[in-house]
Amino acid sequence: MEQDAQLVQQCLQGDGSAWEELVRRHTRRIFNICYRFTGNRTDAEDLSQDVFLRVYRTLGSYRSAHGGFATWATSVTRNLLIDHYRRTKRDRITDSLDDKMPVVENKESAGRRPDEQALLGELSMQVQSALTRLSPELREAVILRDLQQLEYAEIQTVLAVPEGTVKSRINRGRIELARILQQMGVRPA
Amino acid sequence: MTWTCDLIEARLSDYLEGLLQESERAAFEAHAKSCADCAPLVSSVRSLVGEMHSMGELETPPRLVYAILDKTLGPRETVTGWQGFLNVIRGFATPKFAYGAASVMATLIIVLGASGFSLRKPKLADLRPAAIYQTADRQVHLVFARSVKYVSDLRVVYEIQSRLRQDENNLQTTPEEMLPKSSPEKNPGQTDDHKPSQPRQQNRANEVSRHLKMLAVELPMLGERSIR
Numbered sequence: 381m382e383q384d385a386q387l388v389q390q391c392l393q394g395d396g397s398a399w400e401e402l403v404r405r406h407t408r409r410i411f412n413i414c415y416r417f418t419g420n421r422t423d424a425e426d427l428s429q430d431v432f433l434r435v436y437r438t439l440g441s442y443r444s445a446h447g448g449f450a451t452w453a454t455s456v457t458r459n460l461l462i463d464h465y466r467r468t469k470r471d472r473i474t475d476s477l478d479d480k481m482p483v484v485e486n487k488e489s490a491g492r493r494p495d496e497q498a499l500l501g502e503l504s505m506q507v508q509s510a511l512t513r514l515s516p517e518l519r520e521a522v523i524l525r526d527l528q529q530l531e532y533a534e535i536q537t538v539l540a541v542p543e544g545t546v547k548s549r550i551n552r553g554r555i556e557l558a559r560i561l562q563q564m565g566v567r568p569a
Numbered sequence: 570m571t572w573t574c575d576l577i578e579a580r581l582s583d584y585l586e587g588l589l590q591e592s593e594r595a596a597f598e599a600h601a602k603s604c605a606d607c608a609p610l611v612s613s614v615r616s617l618v619g620e621m622h623s624m625g626e627l628e629t630p631p632r633l634v635y636a637i638l639d640k641t642l643g644p645r646e647t648v649t650g651w652q653g654f655l656n657v658i659r660g661f662a663t664p665k666f667a668y669g670a671a672s673v674m675a676t677l678i679i680v681l682g683a684s685g686f687s688l689r690k691p692k693l694a695d696l697r698p699a700a701i702y703q704t705a706d707r708q709v710h711l712v713f714a715r716s717v718k719y720v721s722d723l724r725v726v727y728e729i730q731s732r733l734r735q736d737e738n739n740l741q742t743t744p745e746e747m748l749p750k751s752s753p754e755k756n757p758g759q760t761d762d763h764k765p766s767q768p769r770q771q772n773r774a775n776e777v778s779r780h781l782k783m784l785a786v787e788l789p790m791l792g793e794r795s796i797r
Binding site (some may be wrong): 396399400401404407408409410411412415421425432433492503504507522526527529547548550552554555557558561563569 | 578579580581582583608613614617618620622624630633634636637638640641642668698722726752
């Protein structure tokens, strides 16, 4: 964390290699959050680029006293993901009218690349599919807690909501996810 | 205090994360074990959380970091500035590049020359496809005509040469045939010319007699006088 703060300072002084280092350190995490939220690799790549572009432009507003760089970058990511969700909402509504629930699941898994399928495994793929059917508030809470394994306090900072709300969203998200998987005929062992 | 199903749902994550107090945990478990709805729910959420904790992270796509750096810092070449420009120039100074450039230039000059484009008086009109086609067509016809002329010239020269050679041969063979043959075949009691006269001499004799006849016809008086 201290190293991140130092790199940010160097970036603000115009050090390009410090920015490169910062990007290398955080790209994987940001990309994974985007991928888990959208369930789409291309969207995740595009969103990751947008996240870093915004981070780069607003780097001057980052204050290390208010939390780590990772938490700050995660909250930028979260804001962009919600924007993206709202922007693409209309497309998803027309999509879901075109094809009913079970087809959506098949379509999503069919769109994945073979290496992704091998990495995720059968159950993980179904969990990923179920995640994209959660409401965005519950989805982001579950991703940050169970996939990114952040502490409650960090999630609270990222989502900018009270701790009680964070806990409640994580809990409801998990239960909802288990029910979606049950509807899909998947029962984790 | 007895726990309802709603309360079990509300505190499920606290239970799974060990955040319940001892008494709360006992009450939770007592309800969960006996309730037909809550038992499978607790079990499935517990295994779901376990599954999510074991889900690995995807590797970063290799091009993503560069795409981000390009988007934020600009394209990589401009980052290096003058140094990058000098590197590019240095690449041009290799012999391989010089040979390549020279051959490309030569090809261009030949092609431009053939298409009728003059480098000394460059005109945009020369580069029109129709103009290039016309020039190329004219060039082809010129080359064809020149080659035809060359071949026919060669034929004439060869013919002249062969005639000359033939004449030379004739000139050389005639005295040779005449001289050595005449002396050994000379036998005593025989004249050189066994034929009465050569054809050319005969012709000349005929001509003289013809002229004489003409004179005789034209000048009868003179003839009579002479006869007298």
